Amino acid sequence: xxxxxxxxxxxxxxxxxxxxxxxxxxxxxxxxxxxxxxxxxxxxxxxxxxxxxxxxxxxxxxxxxxxxxxxxxxxxxxxxxxxxxxxxxxxxxxxxxxxxxxxxxxxxxxxxxxxxxxxxxxxxxxxxxxxxxxxxxxxxxxxxxxxxxxxxxxxxxxxxxxxxxxxxxxxxxxxxxxxxxxxxxxxxxxxxxxxxxxxxxxxxxxxxxxxxxxxxxxxxxxxxxxxxxxxxxxxxxxxxxxxxxxxxxxxxxxxxxxxxxxxxxxxxxxxxxxxxxxxxxxxxxxxxxxxxxxxxxxxxxxxxxxxxxxxxxxxxxxxxxxxxxxxxxxxxxxxxxxxxxxx
Ligand code: 13P
Ligand code: SF4
Numbered sequence: 001x002x003x004x005x006x007x008x009x010x011x012x013x014x015x016x017x018x019x020x021x022x023x024x025x026x027x028x029x030x031x032x033x034x035x036x037x038x039x040x041x042x043x044x045x046x047x048x049x050x051x052x053x054x055x056x057x058x059x060x061x062x063x064x065x066x067x068x069x070x071x072x073x074x075x076x077x078x079x080x081x082x083x084x085x086x087x088x089x090x091x092x093x094x095x096x097x098x099x100x101x102x103x104x105x106x107x108x109x110x111x112x113x114x115x116x117x118x119x120x121x122x123x124x125x126x127x128x129x130x131x132x133x134x135x136x137x138x139x140x141x142x143x144x145x146x147x148x149x150x151x152x153x154x155x156x157x158x159x160x161x162x163x164x165x166x167x168x169x170x171x172x173x174x175x176x177x178x179x180x181x182x183x184x185x186x187x188x189x190x191x192x193x194x195x196x197x198x199x200x201x202x203x204x205x206x207x208x209x210x211x212x213x214x215x216x217x218x219x220x221x222x223x224x225x226x227x228x229x230x231x232x233x234x235x236x237x238x239x240x241x242x243x244x245x246x247x248x249x250x251x252x253x254x255x256x257x258x259x260x261x262x263x264x265x266x267x268x269x270x271x272x273x274x275x276x277x278x279x280x281x282x283x284x285x286x287x288x289x290x291x292x293x294x295x296x297x298x299x300x301x302x303x304x305x306x307x308x309x310x311x312x313x314x315x316x317x318x319x320x321x322x323x324x325x326x327x328x329x330x331x332x333x334x335x336x337x338x339x340x341x342x343x
Contacts, residue, residue: 008033051088058274058298073253113305124207154328163251181207212237
């Protein structure tokens with residue numbers, strides 16, 4: 001056995017505490033032993049091809065704990081994509097995250113194994129619609145959420161992620177902001193700036209994330225009644241009532257950091273199931289209450305497809321972006337890194 005190879009027992013040790021959704025995210029020793037050959041084959045190929053695997057926290061646990069080199073939220077992964085010296089990046093997430101890596105690293109091959117090509121936010125607006133809005137709202141700074149296509153980023157002034165949206169909107173030296181495409185994040189941003197006493201005129205688009213839009217105040221009230229000690233942790237893609245009644249709101253990486261650092265032992269997590277899996281695997285002394293929801297796009301990444309794109313990528317697996325679009329989208333990402341600092 002090669003030094004880099006893992007055994008079924010070692011994989012089981014990492015995954016044994018994950019218990020989510022029927023049989024989908026439950027791992028027996030036998031299941032881990034069955035997963036290990038493909039995991040070891042992928043890890044060998046990565047080395048042979050000078051490739052790294054980036055995985056968003058919503059991806060299946062066997063990918064996160066079996067083959068991923070970098071795991072995190074979209075902001076962390078965009079920085080990881082910048083720092084890696086590997087020739088090839090396999091981005092296990094959704095297309096817009098792979099595109100972000102390609103915008104930042106044009107010389108690298110970026111491969112996307114996801115079978116379901118989409119994200120309800122990224123699919124809710126296109127470049128022509130942004131151009132129309134810019135005509136309707138002259139003088140506004142256009143902020144796009146990272147959950148947008150490269151073409152949409154190219155039409156906007158600044159890109160943000162859930163980890164830095166509030167800081168960046170505060171730091172932008174313009175009181176007129178158009179935020180797109182997430183209407184809930186737009187409302188949450190408006191409320192945040194009001195609370196901070198900042199008089200900014202915030203307009204926003206009407207897109208939603210189909211996972212986060214389903215969470216409501218009733219789930220929070222039920223948990224507050226049944227588990228009064230539990231902390232409610234939510235993502236800013238949730239609606240304003242959910243966000244205002246949560247104990248902590250942040251990007252997926254910030255949610256994990258909060259749960260790691262707080263003394264609390266029970267959590268209702270209003271985001272995709274992958275993050276619940278990370279909590280169970282990494283902080284087994286902490287307990288989840290309530291349920292979670294899966295994102296079908298994120299969960300369409302499989303070990304089989306990672307192996308396939310590493311061995312023999314099809315044209316659709318390779319991220320390609322027209323150079324003029326890439327250069328304009330790069331400006332909005334550079335503006336994000338510039339404004340993401342405290343005043
Ligand atoms: P994060 O950047 O917080 O991980 O969010 C990405 C996402 O798609 C949430 O639905
Ligand atoms: Fe898009 Fe929602 Fe899935 Fe995140 S969870 S990738 S916003 S559809």
